[in-house]
Amino acid sequence: MFGLSLGKLAALIIVIFAVWMVFRWLQRAHQIREAGTRRDRVATSVSAEQTVRCASCGVFIVARTAGDCGRVGCPFAKAGAGTR
Numbered sequence: 164m165f166g167l168s169l170g171k172l173a174a175l176i177i178v179i180f181a182v183w184m185v186f187r188w189l190q191r192a193h194q195i196r197e198a199g200t201r202r203d204r205v206a207t208s209v210s211a212e213q214t215v216r217c218a219s220c221g222v223f224i225v226a227r228t229a230g231d232c233g234r235v236g237c238p239f240a241k242a243g244a245g246t247r
Contacts, residue, residue, distance in 0.1 A: 213226040219234040229239040 214223040215226045215229060216223050217229075217234075217237060217239065219237045224230070224239065231237050231239055
């Protein structure tokens with residue numbers, strides 16, 4: 164009655180393989196969803212800052228912390244500061 168034939172064994176292996184593949188697919192979908200959520204969190208936590216270009220050397224500097232680049236004619240030189 165419960166004899167194990169080659170056909171039943173093959174069917175059992177196919178069913179186990181199918182369940183394993185579905186499990187892997189669901190796990191991969193969950194990982195992709197988590198990675199997208201993490202990427203969205205990082206993207207919203209980064210803020211942009213305004214930059215300005217130094218007319219003397221051409222380097223872009225963060226506007227709120229712009230300082231003297233040390234070159235003659237730097238527009239960000241502090242008042243009363245000498246040249247280097």
